[in-house]
Amino acid sequence: MNRREFLMTTAGMALVGVRGAVAAAARYDLVLKGGHVVDPASGLNAVRDVAIADGKIAAVAATIDAGAAQTVDAAGKYVIPGMIDIHSHAGDTKGGPALNIADGVTGYVDAGSRGADKIDDLVAEVKAGPQQGRVLINLRRTGLLPGGELQDLANADVALARAAIARHRDVIIGIKARLSKNVAGNNDVEALRRAQEIATPFGLPVMIHMGQSVSPLSQLMALLKKGDVVTHLFAPPPEAIIDDAGNILPAVVEARKRGVWFDMGHGRGGHFRWDIAEKVLVAGFLPDTLSTDWTPGGRVAQFVDFPTVMSKLMHLGMTLEQVVACATCNAAQVFPAFRDRGTLKVGATADVALLEMRNGAFEFIDNYDGKQTAKQSLFPVGTVLAGKWIPRPA
Ligand SMILES: [Zn+2]
Structure with missing residues (x-):
């Protein structure tokens, strides 16, 4: 699917979501709200809500307001497969x-x-x-x-x-x-x-x-x-x-x-x-x-x-x-x-990683004790496994 088709699909999903909210309180099991979604398989690199139901990605849209049993605030985080x-x-x-x-x-x-x-x-x-x-x-x-x-x-x-x-x-x-x-x-x-x-x-x-x-x-x-x-x-x-x-x-x-x-x-x-x-x-x-x-x-x-x-x-x-x-x-x-993983396309198994990009000075090492200092590093925040939210252990 190309980018235009993708946007049309997600727009359609959002409408279904709104109607769903009237019919039932919890249309989705889980919604990741407001994260920066990076899903290369869909060509998507933008702030989106991601809704999950029955262990699958159910919708990806700018705003998903339908009821969810659980909501995770993903603002400021990267949401990737x-x-x-x-x-x-x-x-x-x-x-x-x-x-x-x-x-x-x-x-x-x-x-x-x-x-x-x-x-x-x-x-x-x-x-x-x-x-x-x-x-x-x-x-x-x-x-x-x-x-x-x-x-x-x-x-x-x-x-x-x-x-x-x-x-x-x-x-x-x-x-x-x-x-x-x-x-x-x-x-x-x-x-x-x-x-x-x-x-x-x-x-x-x-x-x-x-x-x-x-x-x-x-x-x-x-x-x-x-x-x-x-x-x-x-x-x-x-x-x-x-x-x-x-x-x-x-x-x-x-x-x-x-x-x-x-x-x-x-x-x-x-x-x-x-x-x-x-x-x-x-x-x-x-x-x-x-x-x-x-x-x-x-x-x-x-x-x-x-x-x-x-x-x-x-x-x-x-x-x-x-x-x-x-x-x-x-x-x-x-x-x-x-092959049904590695993407956040609708219908894919809902395996998701939430990562945070932190700024600072991070010492990275190679296999030869060579050290380099990076200005940024990704840190895991939480994981969704087959639709189930698993927060990062403290
Ligand atoms: Zn090995």
């Missing part, structure tokens, strides 16, 4: 999903925490969580190992991984392969080949963790298909996406052209360095998605939470609309499981 974190380890962390909800993250993908051996437990945890979670299965049956799970490929078992996916088609939505030298040694190409072998019969994407690989990045790019995801796009050399002269590698540009996604994956070590991020953005190669690579340790050590990651990219020059798109509608496109 709940963030979808496509590279997280929240599912494998006790209390992780709830901490993420407090940050405005209403959907996440646990990216490779576990392999076939313990995937049943992880799937059960993720299913029991409050928000929508999905899983990328680690190529290695034992899952992620601190010493590098692909140094020995004997445990990268294709048949076991396929059987795990077949058991959990509703939750496992791809395969994760970490390909840096400290994880895969000389096995990066063969590891990626096996990941694709697992994925093929199911038509699933592979997410690779790039940066500091033994094999040239161009060689790894050639093994990626449409829909695959490259995480850690700001990883410094060796094997960064950009050369010393500031040019994005041709193989990377080609990969994007054929539909490979490029994701941030902030993380803690080896994935995000200020100067590389600056150069990549100057070269005009914006991330498709932002993600945290969330862990409790990273959250404490480097303030790796989603609103801060968005703020870091704004500090580097991306606009609010761009970072919101990366955090919401773009992420929803990458994984079809989230």
Whole structure:
């Protein structure tokens, strides 16, 4: 729908709302009043009321006066679709999903925490969580190992991984392969080949963790298909996406052209360095998605939470609309499981994040202890999850 059609629809909704007020006291379950709505999927960036009923977005309009069971004053706040974190380890962390909800993250993908051996437990945890979670299965049956799970490929078992996916088609939505030298040694190409072998019969994407690989990045790019995801796009050399002269590698540009996604994956070590991020953005190669690579340790050590990651990219020059798109509608496109989310269009699942932009001096850190001071930062205020208002815990 274009902008004009959108305005017509919201005007119509407002009229329905007024009539509804006469007929029934509480037409809506919840109305977020007077917030600044940023919903890139609708091309909307303006002050609006947002009404929610039966867990869905029911109306978005300049003024919604119909009765609501609950009203939240959102004046002075940004109202955006709940963030979808496509590279997280929240599912494998006790209390992780709830901490993420407090940050405005209403959907996440646990990216490779576990392999076939313990995937049943992880799937059960993720299913029991409050928000929508999905899983990328680690190529290695034992899952992620601190010493590098692909140094020995004997445990990268294709048949076991396929059987795990077949058991959990509703939750496992791809395969994760970490390909840096400290994880895969000389096995990066063969590891990626096996990941694709697992994925093929199911038509699933592979997410690779790039940066500091033994094999040239161009060689790894050639093994990626449409829909695959490259995480850690700001990883410094060796094997960064950009050369010393500031040019994005041709193989990377080609990969994007054929539909490979490029994701941030902030993380803690080896994935995000200020100067590389600056150069990549100057070269005009914006991330498709932002993600945290969330862990409790990273959250404490480097303030790796989603609103801060968005703020870091704004500090580097991306606009609010761009970072919101990366955090919401773009992420929803990458994984079809989230396709009715990442937007505040009428009918979408009512997952909403309320954020506040604060001015001041905020020290941001990269994975190399590099510090920069930003003048603004986004802070979470409250979250709507499937229509239910969850205030930020004090
Ligand atoms: Zn990760």
